[in-house]
Amino acid sequence: DPKIIQKPKYLVAVTGSEKILICEQYLGHNAMYWYRQSAKKPLEFMFSYSYQKLMDNQTASSRFQPQSSKKNHLDLQITALKPDDSATYFCASSQERGQGRHTEVFFGKGTRLTVV
């Protein structure tokens, strides 16, 4: 059974619209992340959350807003969508964020977003 659930698996959106990508993890982890993978760039870190608090934001645009309603949820809201936002977005989690230890980061299967 998948331990990190991302919904939907595929998403087609119109330019200028808004979408929310859903992520739930059932690994009991305290840290959650969003990464993006496109044809033009390698896997790219976007955000990290620890205990539902934003810890690191590497996304230049404020159009990307993570939302954590529960400890094991980290959704990603994207507004004013552009064709360049087309990519696969991966949610990930780890036991703890850093704290001097290297812990495995687990990834979900991703949401493939296409903006037309």
Next chain:
Amino acid sequence: SQWGEENLQALSIQEGEDVTMNCSYKTYTTVVHWYRQDSGRGPALIILIRSNEREKRSGRLRATLDTSSQSSSLSITAAQCEDTAVYFCATENYNQGKLIFGQGTKLSIKP
């Protein structure tokens, strides 16, 4: 090698052969993660090597790390068809949980 502006590399070998994938990194790291990604799936960690380790083995996998040259390698012995995947190296920024991935190597194993 993977990193920087290099395009995704592709390697194709016969089943049973050995293969080595290289990775060079630019930023300071205390660990190198090696992930594999199967088609339609997210990356999965296969081996992690810390800066105080020169070599790490796990089954048919062997990772090396040379912090002086900021490079790492992943070797697979006696490759099997199920090893077909894209392999990424990633560094971790000061234990912050933020992984910086290389471009990846697409490995194809032919029967």
